Amino acid sequence: MDIANNNKAITLKARDQLVQGREVATELQQLLFQHGLGLDSADDLVAKILGSFNNSISALDSLEPVSSSSSLVTAVEGSQNASCDNDGKLEDSGDSRKRLGPVKGKRGCYKRKKRSETWTVESTVLEDAFSWRKYGQKEILNAKFPRSYFRCTHKFTQGCKATKQVQKLEPESKMFNITYIGNHTCNTKEVAPKIKPCVHHDEIIMHSEDSPSLTTTMKEEEENQHHGSSTESDLQLVWQEILVCEEEHLHHHHVAIYGCGETSANGLDSTDLWSW
DNA sequence: ATGATTTGACCGCA
DNA sequence: TGCGGTCAAATCAT
Numbered sequence: 001m002d003i004a005n006n007n008k009a010i011t012l013k014a015r016d017q018l019v020q021g022r023e024v025a026t027e028l029q030q031l032l033f034q035h036g037l038g039l040d041s042a043d044d045l046v047a048k049i050l051g052s053f054n055n056s057i058s059a060l061d062s063l064e065p066v067s068s069s070s071s072l073v074t075a076v077e078g079s080q081n082a083s084c085d086n087d088g089k090l091e092d093s094g095d096s097r098k099r100l101g102p103v104k105g106k107r108g109c110y111k112r113k114k115r116s117e118t119w120t121v122e123s124t125v126l127e128d129a130f131s132w133r134k135y136g137q138k139e140i141l142n143a144k145f146p147r148s149y150f151r152c153t154h155k156f157t158q159g160c161k162a163t164k165q166v167q168k169l170e171p172e173s174k175m176f177n178i179t180y181i182g183n184h185t186c187n188t189k190e191v192a193p194k195i196k197p198c199v200h201h202d203e204i205i206m207h208s209e210d211s212p213s214l215t216t217t218m219k220e221e222e223e224n225q226h227h228g229s230s231t232e233s234d235l236q237l238v239w240q241e242i243l244v245c246e247e248e249h250l251h252h253h254h255v256a257i258y259g260c261g262e263t264s265a266n267g268l269d270s271t272d273l274w275s276w
Numbered sequence: 277a278t279g280a281t282t283t284g285a286c287c288g289c290a
Numbered sequence: 291t292g293c294g295g296t297c298a299a300a301t302c303a304t
Contacts, residue, residue: 134281136296149295153280165295 021049118181124174126166130184144171152186160186 132150139146145168152160165179 133279135298137282138294138296141293147294151296163295 117183118179121178121180122169122175123178124176126176126178130162130186132164140167143167145169152184154186158186160184162186 131153133153133155134148135151136149137146138149147165147167150164150166152162154160161182162184163181165181167177167179169175169177
């Protein structure tokens with residue numbers, strides 16, 4: 001019944017985020033210009049980012065002509081209520097190695113995470129500033145490659161709840177879809193700074209429903225506040241579709257441009273991890 | 277010896 | 291009921 005309205009709201013929300021992202025990218029462009037950092041590569045990158053935002057917005061507009069985003073909030077909030085029964089207790093899903101499970105000797109006795117802050121990155125490299133430990137891999141329906149599951153190395157020592165999922169996208173490309181779930185609560189002082197401007201993140205998408213801007217993506221790790229929304233997965237879907245679109249436009253550059261050689265704490269490397 | 281990864285089993289949710 | 295996420299024993303790497 002309300003599905004159409006909901007989809008429309010999601011589209012509007014996605015568009016809103018894109019517009020904000022475009023604005024911030026524009027600011028970045030001006031900053032680069034003003035501070036005389038006019039590196040050609042940086043200018044090119046910003047121009048591409050802007051182009052991607054414009055293309056995405058145009059694509060959305062062709063689907064759902066937009067005059068204003070005013071209806072967005074209420075529609076989204078409405079659907080949010082529908083399933084937002086997050087009681088907050090489910091968060092500590094896998095904190096204990098030995099589950100206090102009711103049935104002894106049974107594996108997989110756990111509480112599944114209901115919802116936490118999630119954002120998706122498409123990148124050609126898997127490593128980042130945090131150290132991760134792989135805890136699973138699974139074949140995903142309709143996916144060409146299995147999905148790998150990582151948790152923070154400090155999960156048990158510091159109770160860090162951050163996890164990430166990594167999935168290769170195309171056989172011939174080195175592009176990975178990396179989904180980060182939850183914020184790091186571990187002490188990361190000793191590790192590398194978060195995300196540097198020259199990062200390998202060719203695309204950054206997020207669907208943390210209330211996040212003000214696409215460019216705040218990686219800073220999400222510093223923010224623990226979260227307001228649940230049932231539209232998160234829908235939004236992610238939208239973002240990913242957008243990405244696929246953009247990817248077709250830009251993927252030639254993506255593979256070529258990045259590769260700063262940054263090292264990760266655990267030396268994750270796509271070639272090591274994905275031997276297929 | 278210790279920590280990381282692999283992999284099949286199991287559980288929760290849609 | 292099936293899929294996706296997590297657990298944990300077995301195995302591998304250092």
